Amino acid sequence: MPRKILFVCLGNICRSPTAHAVMRYKAAQYALAVEIESAGTSASHRGEAPDQRSVREGQASGYKFNGITSRPVKEQDFAYYDLILAMDNDNLQELNRRCPPEHQHKLQLFLQYHPEFPAISEVPDPYYGGSRGFALVLKLIEQGCDGLVEYLSDPYSRQA
Numbered sequence: 311m312p313r314k315i316l317f318v319c320l321g322n323i324c325r326s327p328t329a330h331a332v333m334r335y336k337a338a339q340y341a342l343a344v345e346i347e348s349a350g351t352s353a354s355h356r357g358e359a360p361d362q363r364s365v366r367e368g369q370a371s372g373y374k375f376n377g378i379t380s381r382p383v384k385e386q387d388f389a390y391y392d393l394i395l396a397m398d399n400d401n402l403q404e405l406n407r408r409c410p411p412e413h414q415h416k417l418q419l420f421l422q423y424h425p426e427f428p429a430i431s432e433v434p435d436p437y438y439g440g441s442r443g444f445a446l447v448l449k450l451i452e453q454g455c456d457g458l459v460e461y462l463s464d465p466y467s468r469q470a
Contacts, residue, residue, distance in 0.1 A: 313342075313343070313344045313345070313392050313393065313462060314344070314345040314347075314390060314391045314392045314393075315333065315344055315345070315346050315347070315391065315392065315393045315394075315395065315458075316347050316348065316349055316383075316387055316391040316393070316394045316395065317329040317330055317333070317346070317347070317348040317349075317395050317397070317420065318348070318349050318350065318351060318383060318394060318395065318396050318397065318401055318405060319348075319350055319351075319396075319397040319398070319401055319433075319435070320350055320351055320352050320400075320401060320435065321350045321352050321354055321355040321380060321437070322348055322349050322350030322352075322355060322380040322381060322382070323350075323355045323358055323359075323360050323361045323364070323380050323437075324360070324361045324363075324364050324435065324436055324437050324444070324447065325364075325397040325433050325435065325436070325447055325451070326348035326349065326350065326397060327348050327360035327364060327375060327378045327380070328360070328364050328367075328368055328373075328447060328448060328451050329348065329395070329397070329420060329433075329451045329454070329455065330346055330347065330348035330378055331360075331368050331373040331374060331375050331378060332368070332373055332448075332451050332452055332455045333346050333455045333458065333459075334346050334373075334374075335372065335373050335374070336455050336456070336459050337459070340459055340463065342459065342462055342463070344462065347391070348378065349381050349382060349383045349384070349387065350380060350381070350382055350383065351382070351383055351401050351404040351405065351408075352382065353382035355380040356380055356381060356382060357379055357380060357381075358379065358380045359375070359378070359379060359380075360375050360378055360380075361437065361444075363436070363441060363444045364436075364444055364447075364448075366444075367441070367444040367445055367447075367448050368448060371448065371452075383405065383408070385408075388408075388409045388410055388413040388416070389410075389413060391416060392416060393416055393418065394409075394416045394417050394418070395418055395419070395420035395458075396417065396418070396419055396420060397420055397421075397432065397433040397435075398419075398432040398433060398434075398435070399419070399431070399432060402417060402418075402419055405417050419431055419432070420433060420451075420454050420458075421433060421450065421454050423454045423455075423456075423457030423458040423460075423461055424450065424453050424454045424457055425453060425457060430450065433447055433450050433451060433454070434446065434447065
């Protein structure tokens with residue numbers, strides 16, 4: 311059965327769509343049967359395309375952002391997705407606040423799949439910074455997605 315993964319940040323225009331694009335690429339590369347989506351805990355950017363700085367950085371590394379638009383987390387997401395991965399602790403707390411108790415086990419920090427977790431536990435929000443912040447975010451997300459691919463490829467980890 312395919313895994314369904316939802317990446318979540320605040321506005322769903324920088325970090326989570328980047329994770330969406332990177333994981334979509336890596337899932338295809340490793341022939342993983344996964345459904346990937348991204349969303350935000352805020353609806354302030356609903357319907358918007360990803361931030362051009364995220365797109366520019368990701369496209370330079372071969373990732374495609376086609377079909378990705380901002381949307382808020384919906385109540386039904388908690389039941390539908392197998393893994394709901396927050397980019398930082400603030401968004402994880404918001405997800406925990408909104409998530410029904412029977413689905414709390416699906417909520418995790420995305421970077422728990424990063425090789426240096428817990429030393430690096432959050433993907434910083436690059437929105438108000440310069441282009442270097444977007445490069446750092448992409449690097450962290452690539453490493454986190456590599457760890458997630460490894461986790462999903464392990465037959466003993468498929469019990470979510």
